[in-house]
């Protein structure tokens with residue numbers, strides 16, 4: 370059943386939809402597609418790019434007819450210039466009228482006997498052309514820019530199709546983007562995180578200074594308002610830049626720094642004064658003995 374219905378509906382609708390009357394009226398040309406690669410910053414602020422594409426133009430030798438100069442195309446005898454052939458077919462619902470594009474003239478309604486040598490009978494010549502593309506600020510990866518009338522030429526005086534340029538935005542080593550917001554991480558030294566102070570943060574507008582609060586924990590996220598991506602509709606409206614601070618644990622310390630850290634730990638009351646491998650066991654032992662004493666006191 371599925372197949373039968375498929376065939377019938379294919380004939381009634383699909384086939385009918387595909388076939389086109391020989392259109393003598395103006396028709397818009399097909400759209401062309403191209404791709405342009407830009408950087409993260411170019412997507413944020415917009416840019417001008419030059420594309421080289423192959424564009425079809427009406428053949429100047431035959432003026433688009435495809436026929437050798439001095440000759441002209443003749444009416445297709447199979448479809449009498451209609452561009453489509455109609456035949457009827459018996460089906461379970463009765464006779465079905467089937468319309469198809471003429472196989473001899475491919476829907477043009479014309480047959481070219483002597484082809485124009487400049488365009489090999491196609492009526493068009495192709496050439497490489499440079500196209501300027503204005504990439505608007507705020508464009509995102511995968512979005513397309515429509516450049517009007519830079520597609521395939523129209524027929525019978527119709528306008529050209531459009532050129533659709535898809536934008537491919539490169540990944541940035543630091544910044545990540547989600548819609549209009551930018552995300553990044555920034556390192557904080559242990560001292561900066563503990564004491565607070567001014568740090569420099571990279572944004573798409575360059576470095577900015579930020580006042581870190583004393584006691585900032587790792588994974589603290591701050592917002593730099595208006596340092597994100599502009600809106601495609603309104604360049605002056607911008608998203609935000611979110612920065613996550615990552616507190617760095619120091620490595621490769623020299624002896625002076627190590628000593629300073631030991632002193633720091635002592636000052637915080639985290640470390641007993643005596644040194645040795647059993648440093649970390651002693652506080653627990655003391656604790657136990659204190660608890661024991663406490664127990665003894667209650668037991669007495």
Ligand SMILES: [Zn+2]
Pocket residue numbers: 428429430431432433434435436485486487488489490491492493
């Ligand atoms: Zn030609």
Ligand SMILES: [Zn+2]
Pocket residue numbers: 445446447448449450451452453471472473474475476477478479
């Ligand atoms: Zn035909």
